[in-house]
Amino acid sequence: MPIRTRTNTSNEINDAVNFNKSEKDTAPVKLLNEVISKITKKRANLKPHARYDEVTGELVGGAHPCERECREGEEPMICYYHFNLEWYHTMSKACYDCPYNESDCLRQDCIPADGMSRPLNVVNRKMPGPSIEVCQHDRVIVDVENDLMTEGTTVHWHGQHQRGTPYMDGTPYVTQCPILPETTFRYQFNATHSGTHFWHSHSGMQRADGAAGSFIVRKPKSQDPHGSLYDYDRSEHIMIVTDWIHELSVGMFTDHHHSEGDNKPPTLLINGVGRFKIFNETAKPVYLRAARFNVEQGYKYRFRVINAEFLNCPIELSVDSHNITIIASDGYDLEPITATSLVTYAGERYDFILEANNEIDNYWIRFRGLMDCDERFTKAKQVGVLHYEGAMESEPPGDPTWEELHNEGLQLNALNKGEEEDETISVAEMRSLAGYDDSLKEIPDYRFYIAYDFYAKNNSHFHRSPYYGYYQVPKKTNRLYTPQLNHISMKMPSSPLLITRPSADNFCNSSSIDEECEEGYCECSHVLSVKLNSVVEVIILDEGVTFDANHPFHLHGHSFRVVGMRRLANETTIDEVKAFDEAGLLKRNLKNAPIKDTVTVPDGGYTVIRFKADNPGYWLFHCHIEFHVEVGMALVFKVGEHKDMVPVPRNFPTCGNYMPDNMLEHATTAKPSNDIISISHWWPVVVINNTTSAGSSVSSLSSITSLCCIWLLKFALGR
Incomplete structure (x- = not known):
């Protein structure tokens, strides 16, 4: 566990151990000695060439001590990381002669991306950012230092439910205030939920500009129901896939929302790199090297796929001459399914097993963008290389086109599919290995219908009537549709809900808004309140009128069962779905439905989720497409009463409006300083x-x- 000498003292480590514990439950001196003992022991067991960088707090030349084989009966570790978030640049001076000298692309602080030069914001000058790999129940401590100069930030630990530590969820204005520039915020929590997860900035467009990384929580292989199906689970087989643009995302956002700019990404990245730009300064054109994944013939490998994209660009993955066996999603085990290809949506994670049973060679791993990345728009694509040990250090021949990146065969989590067809299996048709739980009871305690679409409204943020109202703008390309949940745009409060704990009259939902909101634009703090330990069912409906789109929804603080999914038609209404449900035609799997925390909804269809609201607090539920949540495609579940929630930590940062009364009186009675x-x-x-x-x-x-x-x-x- 590296310790930064300028920020970490024994007292601070001791404070971290004691977080959310009462004094009577802790023995500070004993705990501190145990921490120091663990630090000393793990330092001694590092690789001989490993050293700590006292500036970044990271290991150089070796793995983090918490990245280890997880064993039954082993005591949890305290795992410390330091994140420095700052503005940076691709193809910077650190890259020297990249890509003409391939080794220069691997130099410290070089972020080549796809070869195109652009600014970004990253953690520790890495993209993806530092990988956190720990064992289940380890204590994770991350100091996030904001060096963005003018922007606040937060970090969300996507997939960790933060039970007992809701203030660590990293949701601005829901669980905490933004971390101001030139300040540091310490996140500390137990990694309770094993599986493939990721961390990312939850502020503005920072995730889109590079502020994200993997978060892997392993458990002993003896506790893994799929442990006998693979030989290796290695860090080098983590895949972070994302869409990518060649400008700051806030530039694309403002251009799209205030002018005629599009919102279509031109390419994809795999683990932060990709082939896009052709360098022609030599006789032979040069590409950046594609992401490479090494295997040895005769062994089986666990791959972990993280979709960190930020736009409407589902990504199809397949491996030439190999099938993949999906065994888990969002950290929950599934009955194994062998398929040719897999589609992932923003925020989803999947684990699959690949058997290296082919000839020793190099094989394309194909990534193809769908929806806003398909043949109608940008044909965004990317490739990686599956490299067998003993094969030549080269890439497979050719440069596959977007059309050639599709491998025929069974596809899992296919686009706009809800019921089984010959060549597809939807999420709802997967089967969980987990047993029965309360969320599967016949009748839920709450049932919410949440309908959404893109609506033609005078959204005052982008269309100001009578100056340039929606229908007043002469160019249709300048008319901006507004995505809303139940005709409400989420308006974040000025102070975090979990800290201020406002009364219900500060909230709104579909039962309290005016009917005029269906035609006009309405925004407020959209909150659904449920009792602690109640079972909540949510029918998420895509009306499908305006665009053909797939919206992935993510729930903070809980996971849920996906008990139903279906595409009804090209378009539908909430009344039609309610009638469909009342007639008993809305099927629900209440036996072994898969468990996830992020799920898509078919266009013109619905997805039904169930969860037990057993984690008190305020939890965001939102579309994971960045442009959509930024304009209010979200709501908050208030779970339990305020008395059920964890007390606010001592000295926790606050924020809010400053609106003093009697400003004129204060101004006239203020006494001037003696020395001006x-x-x-x-x-x-x-x-x-x-x-x-x-x-x-x-x-x-x-x-x-x-x-x-x-x-x-x-x-x-x-x-």
């Missing part, structure tokens, strides 16, 4: 008003002396 001092950037200009009696000359002299010292200091520093 104005200092220019370079030459100090001093104006002193002596209005005091005895001692004024001493005060003035003191002020002049202080100013002289300041001026001399500035001069010495060259400022």
Whole structure:
């Protein structure tokens, strides 16, 4: 466990151990000694060439000590990480002669991406950011230092439910205030949910610009029901797939929402790299090297796929001459399904087994973008290489086109599919290995119908009537549809809900809004309140009128069962679905439905989820397409009463509006300072008003002396 000397002391580590524990339950000295003992032991067992970088707090030349084989009976570790979030650039000076010298692309701090030059914001000058790999029940401590200069940030630990630590969820204005520039926030929680997860910024467009990384929580192989199906589970077989653009995402966002810009990504990245730009400065054109995944013939490998995309671009994955066997999704085990290809949506994770049973060679791993990335728009694509040990260090021949990136055969989680067809299996048709739980009871305690679509409304953020209302704008390409849940756009409060705990009259939902919201634009703090330990069913409906789109929804704080999914038609209504349900035609699997925390909804169809609301707090439920959640395609579940929620941690940061009463009165009664001092950037200009009696000359002299010292200091520093 690396310790940054400038930020971490024994007391701070001890505080981390004691977080959310009462004094009577802790023995600080004993715990501190145990922590130091573990640190010393793990340092001693590092690879001989490994060392700690005291600036970044990371290991150089070796694995993090928490990245280990997980064993039954082993005590949990305390795993410390330091994240420094800053503005950076692809193809920077750190890249030297990349890509012409391939090794230069692997230099420290070089982020080649796809070869196109653009700014980004990243953690520790890595993209993807540092991988967190721990064992189940380890204590994770991450100090997030915000060096973005002018932007706040938060980090969400996607897949960790934060039971007992809701303030660590990383949702701005729901569970915490944004981390201000030049400040550091310490996240600390237990990694209770095993599986493939990821961390990402949950503020603005930062995830889209590079602020994300893998978060793998392993358990002993003896506790893995699929442990006998594979030989190796290695860090090198983690795949983070994402869409990618060649400008700052906020630029694309504002261009799309305020002008005529599109929202279609041109390409994809695999583990932060990809082939896109052709470099022609040599006789032979040069591509950046594709992501490479090494295997040895005769062995079986567990691959972990994380979809970190930010736009409407589901990604299809397949491996030439190999099938894949899916064994888990979002950290929950499934009955194994062998397929040719897999489609993933933003926020989803899948684990699959690949058997290296082919000839020793190199094989394409094919990634093909769908929806806004398909043949109608950008044909976004990417390739990786499955490299067999002993094969030549080269890529397979050719450069597959978007059309050629599809491998025929059984497809899992296919686009716009809800019921089994000959060549597809939907999420709802997967089967969980988990047994029965309360969420599968016949009648839920709550049933919410949540309908959504893109609506033609005078959204005042983008269309201001009577100046440039929706129908007043002459160019149809300038007319912006608004995505909403039940005709409500989520308006975040100025202070986090979990801290302020406002009364219900500060919230809204479909039962409290005006009927005019169906035609007009309405925004408010959209909150659905449920009792602690109740069973909640949500029927998510895509009306499918405006666009052919697939929206992946993610629930914080809980996982859910996917008990139903179906595409009804190209378009439908909430009344039709309710009638469909009342007639007993809306099928639900209440036996062994899969468990997930992120799921898509077929266009013109529905997805039904169930969860037991057993984690008190305020939890965001939102579309995981960045442009959609940013304009309000979200709501919050309030689980339990305020008395059920964990108390606010001591000295927890606060934020909110500043609206003082009687501003005029304050302005007229304020007393001026005795010494009014104005200092220019370079030459100090001093104006002193002596209005005091005895001692004024001493005060003035003191002020002049202080100013002289300041001026001399500035001069010495060259400022």
